[in-house]
């Protein structure tokens with residue numbers, strides 16, 4: 001115990017009168033500094049520095065955590081499972097390029113660092129693994145389970161996915177063969193008709209019901225009890241569903257949604273039924289697909305129960321590049337005028353997305369990702385002006401999980417000139433998405449152990465039910481009702497790191513480095 005953070009190698013302690021440690025908790029007083037802007041009588045803007053004092057409390061006791069995946073037998077589900085087993089056992093395997101060993105590349109938590117500060121003597125940056133800023137769960141310790149409408153065991157499902165090297169598969173095969181997904185709920189109208197031949201592991205009933213909610217809650221409880229877990233986090237990595245119509249009286253409020261489930265209304269999707277089961281079970285639920293699982297009634301239900309939710313749609317390849325590149329272009333003062341995004345992929349996700357209604361969900365989640373950056377720049381864009389943006393996805397079985405993403409960014413530069421940037425991104429989609437699943441689980445769990453209060457006020461509270469702090473990993477970030485969506489990748493990362501720093505009483509990393517400039 002003692003006052004140092006104990007996770008990982010480079011532990012640290014904050015030396016400040018505002019921060020205190022016990023075996024169970026870290027408590028920090030933090031001054032949140034912002035700038036409030038108003039207009040005076042003449043319409044001139046007046047900017048006023050503001051300060052709010054918060055107390056943060058972090059539970060240091062790392063719990064035993066279960067990760068339950070909906071769609072466990074899919075490409076992402078099998079890949080993330082094999083990846084965790086490989087890391088847990090420290091596996092290495094032969095490839096045509098030589099031996100390869102398990103790692104967590106692509107995970108912000110496990111693969112990136114953050115600047116802790118500047119060395120007292122040398123003035124050099126001191127960086128620590130991201131995972132050491134707060135006492136986080138290690139992915140090797142996650143107990144994995146889940147559901148799938150296909151009853152194939154995970155070893156066979158991993159073969160079906162065509163993602164991993166045979167030499168790696170051989171080493172995890174036995175363990176994976178013993179893993180069989182729980183039966184799931186299947187409402188055929190929500191996913192593509194071409195998925196029907198997989199659905200051999202389904203719970204009776206083809207529309208929402210309280211029996212389904214109870215069944216899934218029971219699955220979570222059993223999994224928790226059987227494995228001696230403190231907490232379970234549930235992730236939707238199943239097929240993309242069509243959008244559910246948001247209908248007043250049906251799914252617009254928590255009560256209406258519960259009543260619609262009781263009455264078996266056909267606009268309630270399987271993913272929403274999972275969300276409701278998790279909310280009632282207080283298991284954080286994250287949606288990795290683009291559909292509108294979190295209809296207003298589901299968000300309200302989560303708020304009512306103080307349960308955590310997050311979504312939507314993993315931000316793995318094309319959109320991640322987009323939210324970095326567009327931020328760069330517009331902040332460089334370059335007027336982006338169009339983005340043409342074309343994808344082809346040959347995995348089961350691509351097959352499902354070859355159906356129009358499911359493609360539409362993806363098109364929506366991929367389309368809004370530059371809005372905030374455009375709106376923020378009134379020098380380049382008039383009100384309501386927006387770059388053209390088009391998204392195409394085609395199913396091409398031969399390329400399997402090796403998704404191709406081609407993007408053309410067309411921009412107006414100085415004095416009417418043009419800049420065209422052409423990107424061609426190829427990679428196994430599931431190898432990009434799997435580390436995001438790990439990050440989302442670890443960060444969501446961490447958020448369940450952080451509480452805050454306005455300084456001097458009694459009683460700590462949780463963060464808001466909608467975990468917008470997970471935005472970095474998500475294409476269409478869900479935010480608390482009425483709050484803005486931030487798509488810029490750099491801002492999303494800064495929010496995540498700076499909130500975690502604040503929890504241990506550290507200032508945001510400002511990158512001013514005055515110590516190197518005022519010599």
Ligand code: NAD
Nearest residue numbers: 071073074075076148149184238239240289314316348433
């Ligand atoms: P996949 O088709 O290989 O896997 C989905 C699995 O879900 C299948 O095994 C299917 O049988 C199962 N399933 C369908 N409906 C179900 C239900 N109601 N209950 C339980 N299981 C159900 O797809 P994938 O490549 O693993 O991707 C999963 C999801 O993640 C897709 O919606 C995809 O759009 C989304 N996504 C993936 C990436 C990526 O980079 N791989 C990025 C963003 C979003």
